[in-house]
Amino acid sequence: MKIRSVLSAAVLAVATTFAATQALAQETYTLRLAETWGPNFPIFGDTTKRFAELAEEMSDGRLRIRIDSANKHKAPLGVFDMVKAGQYDLGHSASYYWKGKVPETLFFTSMPFGMTAIEQYAWFYHGDGMELMQEVYEPHNMLSFPGGNTGVQMGGWFRKEINSLEDLQGLKMRIPGFAGEVFAEVGVSPTNIPPGELYTALERNTIDAVEWVGPALDLRLGFQQIADYYYTGWHEPATELQFLVNKKTWDELPEDLQAILKTAMRVSAYDMLVHSQHANADAWANIKEEHPNVQIKQFPKDVFQAMVKANEKLLKEAAADNELASRIIESQEEYLEKTRAYTDISTRAYLNTMAEVE
Numbered sequence: 001m002k003i004r005s006v007l008s009a010a011v012l013a014v015a016t017t018f019a020a021t022q023a024l025a026q027e028t029y030t031l032r033l034a035e036t037w038g039p040n041f042p043i044f045g046d047t048t049k050r051f052a053e054l055a056e057e058m059s060d061g062r063l064r065i066r067i068d069s070a071n072k073h074k075a076p077l078g079v080f081d082m083v084k085a086g087q088y089d090l091g092h093s094a095s096y097y098w099k100g101k102v103p104e105t106l107f108f109t110s111m112p113f114g115m116t117a118i119e120q121y122a123w124f125y126h127g128d129g130m131e132l133m134q135e136v137y138e139p140h141n142m143l144s145f146p147g148g149n150t151g152v153q154m155g156g157w158f159r160k161e162i163n164s165l166e167d168l169q170g171l172k173m174r175i176p177g178f179a180g181e182v183f184a185e186v187g188v189s190p191t192n193i194p195p196g197e198l199y200t201a202l203e204r205n206t207i208d209a210v211e212w213v214g215p216a217l218d219l220r221l222g223f224q225q226i227a228d229y230y231y232t233g234w235h236e237p238a239t240e241l242q243f244l245v246n247k248k249t250w251d252e253l254p255e256d257l258q259a260i261l262k263t264a265m266r267v268s269a270y271d272m273l274v275h276s277q278h279a280n281a282d283a284w285a286n287i288k289e290e291h292p293n294v295q296i297k298q299f300p301k302d303v304f305q306a307m308v309k310a311n312e313k314l315l316k317e318a319a320a321d322n323e324l325a326s327r328i329i330e331s332q333e334e335y336l337e338k339t340r341a342y343t344d345i346s347t348r349a350y351l352n353t354m355a356e357v358e
Contacts, residue, residue, distance in 0.1 A: 030064045031092035036076045039069040047148040048092045048270040054264035076194040083244040084140050091244035096177035104136045111234040112179050112311045117149045118236040119339045128331040145265045147241035148272025155231035156211035157223040173209040179235030185310035189236045216279035224291045231297050
């Protein structure tokens with residue numbers, strides 16, 4: 001009788017565990033995502049929609065994501081705080097927007113004169129990037145994952161041509177991140193403005209110049225109607241958006257749904273990079289015919305030299321004052337040196353050869 005009782009108890013325990021596992025497998029989770037962008041914002045908003053679709057499809061409906069755009073939550077630059085507090089489970093934004101709250105966050109979007117998109121993704125996933133990023137975000141009750149890349153961004157729209165450093169003195173410009181600090185060093189007055197307010201700010205002379213993304217998104221916002229001078233990029237060679245995840249929400253998810261979220265984020269981030277390339281190429285193909293007033297410019301040599309010098313100065317200052325920032329900067333610089341050596345003999349060599357042939 002005693003052996004039979006033990007066996008019965010063991011069978012009951014197995015059955016109970018199996019039933020609990022089955023119930024857990026059938027449980028559905030609805031997560032709320034706040035994005036910095038407005039409703040149906042091209043490319044950026046497409047990325048969050050694709051992410052939600054992938055997560056639901058791969059989880060067979062167990063994982064659903066409800067997206068609230070900026071018009072819904074009314075805080076486009078408040079995504080960090082809302083996800084941290086648990087008001088939202090997820091966020092989609094850009095890490096450098098939070099430099100005023102947590103200075104180390106700005107290193108995970110893109111750095112002036114830094115890595116290209118493929119080089120930076122290699123740093124995230126095969127270098128120290130992901131580990132360092134989690135070290136920055138975990139004390140704030142969040143995880144951060146790459147959320148889609150724009151590739152090299154254009155240097156901005158200017159009402160007046162920039163012929164020298166003197167032309168930058170006192171110029172009011174929307175430009176976020178470390179690039180804004182670099183521009184401040186050479187005389188610009190940088191500011192950050194939510195995407196939905198950029199056109200109005202430029203039109204009403206609240207700002208004199210605006211940096212946004214690239215042709216596909218810039219032309220949609222109509223900057224070419226106000227400013228004629230469009231400068232090539234230097235400041236964001238690999239602008240990575242981010243998915244933020246509330247740590248408590250993450251810990252409460254079953255392991256298989258955590259894996260699905262990771263996969264959906266990674267796939268949608270890759271899709272955004274190729275989507276950006278395609279959309280920018282389409283927009284660029286017609287810019288001369290549709291917008292003949294637009295003049296494509298590069299910053300003068302003395303401006304570039306001043307910005308390189310300012311960038312080096314600011315990096316040294318950031319590293320000197322902050323041990324974590326120092327490790328991030330060192331990691332990025334070492335990885336850039338290694339990966340760029342190969343980029344030079346592969347991608348750059350190929351493009352140079354093709355330019356000579358053509």
